[in-house]
Amino acid sequence: MDANSFVFPNDPGIAWSIMIVLYPYITGLVAGAFVVSALYHVFHQEVLKPVAKLALVTSLCFCSCATLPLLLHLHHPERALNIMVTPNGTSAMAGFGFIYSLYMLLLVVEVWLVFRPTIVERANSRIGAAGLVYRILALGARKMTDGSRQVDDWAIRLLAMAGIPIACILHGYVGFLFGAIKANPWWSTALMPVIFLISAIVSGIAGLIVLYVGMCWRRGVKPDADCVRAMCRYLWVALVVAVSLEMLELGHMAYESGAEWKVLSTLLTEHLAVSYGLIQVVIGSLCPFLLLLIAVRPRLNPRLMTACGGLASLLVLVQVFAMRWNVVVGGQLFSKSYRGFVEYTVPWGGREGIIAAAIVLTLPLLALWLADKLLPLWQDSEPSASLPFETGSRIMSPEPIGAAFAITAETPPAERTQPVQAQLTSPAK
């Protein structure tokens, strides 16, 4: 017995468009980049030091734009704050405003603390408009002492530690938001939050590799090979876990062959054949898996390793976008009658069109460019004159080895022979 293609009359199109695809994509980059930053600040993965600041600032830049797709999607954006004024405790979406605000606040404070020595130094040394910007950013502080640096570093580590669960909640809840919809068999799975979370880490690491390699190329410097290789290794592990979970979920649905499997299998084989089968699985998962296997080989030429890792990361970013697309849009392509399918073509114009989506994706990169102009994202760009203020400002590990590493890594080779204690002494006293 077979039914023709019947769609409920209120299901002619989809309610959640490309903007709702972008939202988890952006928050995924936010959460993933923060995790990389935390690997350095909390778990002392020193090999990630070259990208630690970049990771944190990237997280902030993308987080600051994360609400844009939602505002563009809302039919009443002027009422957006209702989500915090009259939140419904039973709604997964109601927590968004509070989790996002908390995370944004944490990011702003942590970034400010990380760059405070530089901000204070430049507030004192720069004049004109630039000086005014740094004086505003300094919030009245005009000098840094060893004591204040120690308090800052303690706070940075505390915030980095607190940020890990908040970042996980921020993105895990996005997965929960979909997984809790029992009306939709494509979404309704307890694995959804975990899949979103792991793929967030995947996208964050991949995004950082692409940004780091790209920015090094633009600045005309060689990327730190050990750092890129380490990130490729993390990316490979996270990718394997993420894809395994995605396949596990799909395999479970297929093996169980519930009442809705018929419509889901048609969805996969006919409507998502390209975006799921080709782009997400083959191009976005299998190819990066092999490329990363090559990239993590210890004795590989650094240039080849960087090329393989960069290309794999680009493909992974495509994979994660395809995954978001296949979940968000794919879950709306079939009617709740489970008998028919609808079509979705992204318009070029309008609030939820391709151009608007491209702008939303470009804005965080613009913010990052601006941040790069304002703040020293790179270790080697630290002004040597301000070494007593800035050396070791981000780590301040209680272990002498960690502190020594932080200082020596930031210190020009000629000064590395000087005693550590001598460098820690501030001339401002």
Add this chain to the structure above:
Amino acid sequence: MIQENNDTGGGCGGTCDKSSCACPSDEMTSRRQFLQRASTVTIGAMSLTILPVAMGDGTESQLPMANGKGAPNEGDQLFGFLVDSDKCIGAGKCMTACRTENDVPEGSHRTWVERYVHFKDGTLQVDTVPETGFAGSGLPIIDPELVDRSFFVPKLCNQCEDAPCNQVCPVHASFTSPQGVELVDPDRCIGCGYCVQACPYGARFINPETNNADKCTWCYHRVMRNEKPACVEACPVDARVFGRLDDPNSEISKRIAKIPTDVLKEHLGTHPKTRYAGICGEVK
């Protein structure tokens, strides 16, 4: 507190010239006054922000309880709806009546009628009845010789007792009236579409004119005036029955007691209050 300080020699008791005295009692009074005023201003500002949203302008805008349900009052009526598929002839008058009564825009539906046709070759055709009915719609007529059996199923909001649309609404715009009717507060809805996704029955839509979530309300504005919903009144064959479930002598109570009825997608645990008679498992 000020007197105690004076007794312990902590201050001058306010007898000195205040401009030249920095006595602790004055400092304490000043600090206390400052804190009191700051608290008053803060609470006042918060109230000004929250209260207008919370109180709204009328009955539908009252802040519902945390579970999304309005506080039931003693003597509240409990409404129910029965769809009798055996009686429906697919006239389509219910759809027109609903659209007119509730200003439903073209392309959106608070109610619709599905047609199920089982052919002798084992295939099933499902489609929707045009608002004009099949007669005069210009649609091709199915040869009765090819058909085993066919029936119509009017669809509308199922007014679930455990409504997923209410559960997921992030701003309390979706709520349950004391009479058990699921409603949408048009002044609070942000148009996120989460309720549209959560409804398993496709009963919700974003109204393109108001940009709010919209759905069948069993014509709440009519039934509270002791009138029938527009679709019930328009149905020529009594295929739609609306009434009070808490009244054993009401027509709906009597019919539900006599004939077997079912609900849609029962496995989802939404506990719909709209019941269906004469349907089979293929109706979803």
